[in-house]
Amino acid sequence: MGVQRRKIGDREVYPVGLGCMNICHAYGPPLPEDEAKALLTRSLDLGYDFLDTATIYGVGRSEELIGEALGHRRQEYFLASKCVLDVRDGERVLDGRPEAIKAACEASLKRLKTDVIDLYYLHRPDPNVPIEDSVGALADLVSEGKIRFAGLSEMGAEDLRRGAAVHPIAAMQSEYSLWVRNPEIAVMQACEELGTALVAFSPVGRGFLADPPADPANFHETDMRVRAFPRFRPEYYSGNLPLLAEAKAMAEEAGCSVAQLAIAWTLAKGPNVLPIPGTTNLKHLEENHRAAEVTLTPEQVARLDAHFAPERAVGPRYNRIGQATVTTEMYDFEKANG
Template identity: 45%
Template sequence: MQQRILGSSGLAVGAIGLGCMGMSFAYSPADRDDEVSARVIHTAVDKGVTLIDTADVYGPFTNEELVGAALRDHRDEVVLASKCGLVVRDGDIVPSGHPDHIRAAAEGSLRRLGVEVIDLYQLHRVDPAIPVEESWGAMAELVTEGKVRFIGMSEATLHELATAHAVHPVATVQSELSLWSRDQLDKVVPWCREHDAAFIAYSPLGRGFLTGALTTVDQLEADDWRRGNPRFQAETIARNQRLVAAIDTVARDRGATPAQVALAWVLALGDDIVPIPGTKRLSYLEENLGAADLRLTDADLKALDPLVDQVSGDRY
């Protein structure tokens, strides 16, 4: 697989990474099968996927255990990324950016992943109750101590990025980016390019919607997080089918699938952007990786670019 560089870290990764959250969290967690998920991770690595993304809150904690066990014999083949800064409290997921928590979280992640150092450690969310420079200072100390190699931020504002970067270089910014979620392209991606930070695109398939596989909310299990998302309500899911129809038209013209077109669109945004589609099925993994060989034409991009204006429902 073609390689891309994660900004100032200099880490080379496959052009498409693997998001592991859905293997044990948020998307039908009752449907969890660690044995199958481990096979997905192994196959991904065999096919050139080297950026493997997890977080302590996924589960909580079980996703890191799954990823750590699956990579036990493949540690030197991957760039292992995890996150801290979100916790489950009274049934809600809330930010927790106190330096003491960050230090304890890192120790827990190292233990669950079974590694001596985490390649990329990301602040999952900025805690509004803690000055960002304090949270980021604790992250930077982890680099100095050799517990993590590089640090990044997720869903951060320009002010938060600038404040953090003044303390220690921000190697990556991870946020949602897809054909139906493009707000990061206006300011955050340009900031990344100006400051030599790579952009990691999560949910590049629109949480599965842009694949065309979801046509009704009834297809989602009762415990699926998407049931509460504005874009997956009965009325918005129906209206958003027009996006899938337009993507499918391009896909049929190119002999590809809608998922491959959606991923190819993200890849075409620049070599400094790495999408990390998540899946717990081998068939979807194979399909996703096929996007690395799909080159969209100017005509394709012209047909796809206006779709964002047709999106129904907020991102959260």
């Protein structure tokens, strides 16, 4: 029967996409240009057909690499990018004004060497601009044929509903994994009601849900994980390691790697969920793609749900600065600890 494809808007894609952030920044030095292009090319050859990037990834470099490496194969992949979150004069900024969104889209189209972006997200909510105004700009871009679908990222159910009242929202991108369950509070239900795909970023827990797990002791000095994601800090990290024992046992039972188990779990959470793991490693690229072939039983999913109950994760998901930029719902125990 093969792997069942999943829908974003009226398009169907392979259920595991490729996140294109860490080929350029975030988890250490960027890949050398030739290696990054080889990885992107290999992704299409393996069967990936949903690539997800953003203006801020490498300050435009991720988009440029996709355009340079894959522009001549544009018809082979569904392309997503993001606006609002950017870097100006070395500082991160949020700019959700309609004119800024439209200017950002024009710049992304040039870097991506394409005349249309399939899915264009608001990367973060701009607290100074009503969500209706920002989504209105996306609606204009759809009408102009510059983007096909509108999306939101790291926003809560209220923002999703307000945005969808202006224009259909084809996808909500949220961090979602065994280690981060926040979309289950309200976003997943809103997505189901509105026919919105849930694009799950960091489904492998930023490397934590791998075997061996990402070890902060080995991180490069430019790796943002310890700085931005407290669960990787020494005072929290060791407390999370016991969670992996059950994941390893379950992976052996399912005949897959821990990373594949984590990705397969997100796929099991609903037919509208599409995980987009990122990697700089060709072996992991292939391993992540094959996770779509792993089928977990309802009993296995339930066991993982219970073992990775949200309150068992040690430490906040984001630091205070990061948390302040998102409207994704928080659990009561997170608010109490915050």
